[in-house]
Structures are given as structure tokens and as C-alpha cells.
Amino acid sequence: RVARSREPGMLLKQIAADFGISESCLTGWLKVADIEDGIKSGTTGEDVVENRELRKRIRLLEQENEVLRRAAAYLSQANLPGK
CATH class of the missing domain: 1.20.5 (Single alpha-helices involved in coiled-coils or other helix-helix interfaces)
Incomplete structure (x- = not known):
């Protein structure tokens, strides 16, 4: 939710660092969430x-x-x- 509702200019890299995870991990979670929410097919x-x-x-x-x-x-x- 934090990554999706981030303010303009806020990078995923910084959000991931704030949570102590890698950017690729956060990106993967976002992709999975998009599929689960029906935003993307998969x-x-x-x-x-x-x-x-x-x-x-x-x-x-x-x-x-x-x-x-x-x-x-x-x-x-x-x-x-x-x-």
C-alpha cells in the first residue's frame, strides 16, 4: 500500500530501503499484488x-x-x- 500510494518523486528503491528489503523484492510483491487484485493478468x-x-x-x-x-x-x- 505504501509503494502504491507513494508521492510523486518517491522511488521504490527508497521505500524498499525504508522497509529493509531489496527493490527487486518490492517490485515482485507489487507484481503479485497486481495479479491477485486483478489489475494484471496472471x-x-x-x-x-x-x-x-x-x-x-x-x-x-x-x-x-x-x-x-x-x-x-x-x-x-x-x-x-x-x-
Whole structure:
């Protein structure tokens, strides 16, 4: 908030120094805040969490699919004549 509402002529470098952080760190935080606030497009923290959960779900479904595929192959072999 301090960096966004700074007065004209106040440099990010000085604000960062006042807070004891690097200018690049402050700039990064501002970019993340802009994305989270919808000012800029990008992946929000919420999107990251949702994507992680979806990837877990996909892995689980792929594992279940593999089990079902193997079971179907086994059962089809069991139904061959002579077995």
C-alpha cells in the first residue's frame, strides 16, 4: 500500500530501503499484488492451489484407469476357450 500510494518523486528503491528489503523484492510483491487484485493478468495463488489439486486428481484417475485396464485384460484372458 505504501509503494502504491507513494508521492510523486518517491522511488521504490527508497521505500524498499525504508522497509529493509531489496527493490527487486518490492517490485515482485507489487507484481503479485497486481495479479491477485486483478489489475494484471496472471496466475493467482488460488489458481496455483486449484491446479495442484487438479493434477493430483488426474494422477489418481490415471492410476484407477490403469487398474481397470489391467483387470479387463486379465478377465478377457480368463474367458478364452480352453482356460
